[in-house]
Every structure is written in C-alpha cells, then in structure tokens.
Amino acid sequence: MKRLVLLVLDSVGVGELPDAHLYGDEGSNTLGNVAEAVGGLNMPHAQKLGLGNIIPVKGVPPTDQPQAAWGKMAELSKGKDTTTGHWEIAGLILKAPFPTYPDGFPPELMAEFERRIGRKTLGNYPASGTVIIDELGEEHLKTGFPIVYTSADSVFQIAAHEEVVPLEQLYGWCRIARELLTGPHAVARVIARPFVGRPGAFQRTANRQDFSVAPFGPTILDALTNSGIPVYGVGKISDIFAGQGITEAVPSKSNQQGMDRLVELLAAKQEDCLIFVNLVDFDMLWGHRNNVEAYAQGLEEFDARLPEIKGALQEGDLLFILADHGCDPTTISTDHSREYVPLLVVGQGVEPVNLGVRSTFADVAKTAADYFGIPYETVGVSFLREILPKERS
Incomplete structure (x- = not known):
C-alpha cells in the first residue's frame, strides 16, 4: 500500500x-x-x-x-x-499570471453581473475583506446589494450578510460571476464571503466557498x-x-x-x-x-x-x-x-x-x-x- x-x-x-x-x-x-x-x-x-x-x-x-x-x-x-x-x-x-483588477472590474462586466442577479452592487474596488464590510456593511443591510471587491490577487469576491442573502443565493451569484469571468477576464477564483453581525461588529463566517x-x-x-x-x-x-x-x-x-x-x-x-x-x-x-x-x-x-x-x-x-x-x-x-x-x-x-x-x-x-x-x-x-x-x- x-x-x-x-x-x-x-x-x-x-x-x-x-x-x-x-x-x-x-x-x-x-x-x-x-x-x-x-x-x-x-x-x-x-x-x-x-x-x-x-x-x-x-x-x-x-x-x-x-x-x-x-x-x-x-x-x-x-x-x-x-x-x-x-x-x-x-x-x-x-x-x-491570472488577471488582476487594481482599478476594479470593467463597467460592462459589472453591468451584466447586476443584470443577471437582478440588483445593483456595492464596492468594486481592491480592499481587505474585513475592512470593506466595515465600510459598506451597513449600506448592504439597508439595500440588500452585495459587496463586490478584489485584491492584489486574481479574485472576484462577493460579500453578503447571511441574514440578508441566504447562503445558497450567494453561492448562486458566485456561479453567475464564474460564468461571466472567462477569456481575458478568467480570474483564478470567485469567492463567496458571507458575514454576520451588526454595524461596528461584523464578522466573516466559515461558510466561505471558492469557485475556481x-x-x-x-x-x-x-x-x-x-x-x-x-x-x-x-x-x-x-x-x-x-x-x-x-x-x-x-x-x-x-x-x-x-x-x-x-x-x-x-x-x-x-x-x-x-x-x-x-x-x-x-x-x-x-x-x-x-x-x-x-x-x-x-x-x-x-x-x-x-x-x-x-x-x-x-x-x-x-x-x-x-x-x-x-x-x-x-x-x-x-x-x-x-x-x-x-x-x-x-x-x-x-x-x-x-x-x-x-x-x-x-x-x-x-x-x-x-x-x-x-x-x-x-x-x-x-x-x-x-x-x-x-x-x-
């Protein structure tokens, strides 16, 4: 053996x-x-x-x-x-290397993503995951709009509060993003970044899922x-x-x-x-x-x-x-x-x-x-x- x-x-x-x-x-x-x-x-x-x-x-x-x-x-x-x-x-x-987006994702790509998920998004800029939910989490709670962000790595990350967006819905949005991100925009990973908590005390959960x-x-x-x-x-x-x-x-x-x-x-x-x-x-x-x-x-x-x-x-x-x-x-x-x-x-x-x-x-x-x-x-x-x-x- x-x-x-x-x-x-x-x-x-x-x-x-x-x-x-x-x-x-x-x-x-x-x-x-x-x-x-x-x-x-x-x-x-x-x-x-x-x-x-x-x-x-x-x-x-x-x-x-x-x-x-x-x-x-x-x-x-x-x-x-x-x-x-x-x-x-x-x-x-x-x-x-996989493509990266120091200035955020192209407007035409984001417009199609928003059309496919049926709502607007927040963010679309490089950020620390914990920082951006502190910056935009309260607005997300009010609007239900997901937070999209990237980093120095080749990632398209979607953050959403688990009480606002059910996990399966968030994962579904990630699958949509994965379908869109092909060819020159074939990022290495689309990542679901669920979080919980209230403004000033948001915390990411262990329900992250990667779509490579x-x-x-x-x-x-x-x-x-x-x-x-x-x-x-x-x-x-x-x-x-x-x-x-x-x-x-x-x-x-x-x-x-x-x-x-x-x-x-x-x-x-x-x-x-x-x-x-x-x-x-x-x-x-x-x-x-x-x-x-x-x-x-x-x-x-x-x-x-x-x-x-x-x-x-x-x-x-x-x-x-x-x-x-x-x-x-x-x-x-x-x-x-x-x-x-x-x-x-x-x-x-x-x-x-x-x-x-x-x-x-x-x-x-x-x-x-x-x-x-x-x-x-x-x-x-x-x-x-x-x-x-x-x-x-």
Whole structure:
C-alpha cells in the first residue's frame, strides 16, 4: 500500500524569490519574520524534522540529525496566488499570471453581473475583506446589494450578510460571476464571503466557498484518478481544482478541522491514495490580516499536532509538508508575497537528505508520479530516489 499526503501550510513562505521586487515583495519571509517578530517560535517537532535546516528560524535551530528530508522550492509560474501555487504543486505551470483588477472590474462586466442577479452592487474596488464590510456593511443591510471587491490577487469576491442573502443565493451569484469571468477576464477564483453581525461588529463566517477556474491541462490528480488511484481533497483543495481530478472532497473550515480530517482519512483509507490537504487559517485569518501573534500561535498549534499525524502514517506512506506562496504578516502589505516555500518529506525509510533548492513546485507532482509508478509529464524533476535509497537500485 502506498499513500502520499500533501499537507499545504497555506502561505507559510520561507523567503523572497529573486524576482520578488517585481511583485513589491522585497524583504518578505513569512516564517522567518514571524519567528523574529515574536521572539522565537516553539516548534520542537518540526525542529526535529529539520524545519530550521531550511532557513534560519528563531527558536527553531537546525539539527544535525533531522528526521526528514528538507529543502525549499521556487515558484516557476508567474504569480503568487493560491491557485497558481497549488496548480504548480500538481504539475501545471502558468506562463502568464491570472488577471488582476487594481482599478476594479470593467463597467460592462459589472453591468451584466447586476443584470443577471437582478440588483445593483456595492464596492468594486481592491480592499481587505474585513475592512470593506466595515465600510459598506451597513449600506448592504439597508439595500440588500452585495459587496463586490478584489485584491492584489486574481479574485472576484462577493460579500453578503447571511441574514440578508441566504447562503445558497450567494453561492448562486458566485456561479453567475464564474460564468461571466472567462477569456481575458478568467480570474483564478470567485469567492463567496458571507458575514454576520451588526454595524461596528461584523464578522466573516466559515461558510466561505471558492469557485475556481478549471485547470487548463491535466494535473497529477487527473493522472492518479485515471489510473484508479483515488484523490481525497481536504479543505479548499477541490475548489482550487474546480473538482477536476478529485475523487472525494472532504470539507474542513479550519486548520484544526483539516488536521482532524487528515488523521481520520489515514485511519480509514487502507488503499493506494493521495490525500491533499490545505490548512487555510495561516493565510485567511492571519496572513491577510497582518496578525503576527495569531500566525505564530497557529504555527505552534500545527507543530503540536505533528506527532499525531506522524503516528497515523504506516509503512510505505510519505508525508510532504509544504506551502503554496507567502503572506508575510510583518510587512505593510496584506496580500500574498512572492516567496520560496518549505519542503519536508516524512516517512519510514526516508533518507534525511538536503533536497536543496528545487526550481519548481512541480517537482512534487513528478515525485508523486514516480512514487505511484504512473506516467505523468511535467517540467518537474522527481526527487524520489534522493529520499528513498531503495529506489536507486
């Protein structure tokens, strides 16, 4: 039996990429800067794996005897968003970034969207999600008009109060937007952003839902499912891939729930399979809100669950701990940052080697293909024989 877990710590980058200046992200280092800002992280389990061997992390020193293979990966695709990062992990490279809208969406597009949903909209400018509901939430309560906004990422976001717009109606509006946003306006994600509360005390809920553009080509997920190997997507994984290549979507609304679902799947799925997990809180709750203390606490809470996750692994299983981009909460920006991402590979028999700096996240996809013994073409280079000595013979 072979089981591979891809555990994505959403936004936990490990330092600016050489082209970070093109994205306004000089100085970004999500993990390193958070550790420095709080006076050091308490992550003893990740430290034993070799997290501090990847980059200097205050409180997490390097170890002479790491229990995992370690390295970091550069993003080859153009962009720094969730979809781009996950697609590259799965083997697809974007040669051009998804469209963004620093001045809001075109009037003709918004007019058609309003015609289709039967009402006007509010906003239509880049903003923090928590800020814009404070700015426009009261008017939304009075009018019922949804709040449309974007960010530095390729997103069309629709915020609505759950007592004003039922969730299914909000999701329906997102599906309409997804239908409209094609061709040159094919944004990476349309996102439902429901909230509750009263003016001055609005809060977003966990009923967010993403409606992603479908992958433009086959991913390792398609290669696996076409070969009869199931893929279980935990959290927003299925949304990111528009359901393509996903055998079963497993909902989770927090880091803790995501890790709960992972442990449950490892106990239940006694078969060859890929378990692809996204832990969203790092990005959604703390990175975008520049909440350094909570980000640090989240990292330590993840570390506390590592023994349980490792204990659920069986002989032949591999666990990849990685990320999809950065979102440094110590910088002025509240947007994603163009960073390297960490790579830790855990499993019985894994050689604790330095995997160096991988030139693309797609190395993960190629390694997965080699691990399961299935064909899949990508620019990525497999590191299976580096981590498993028996594969070299």
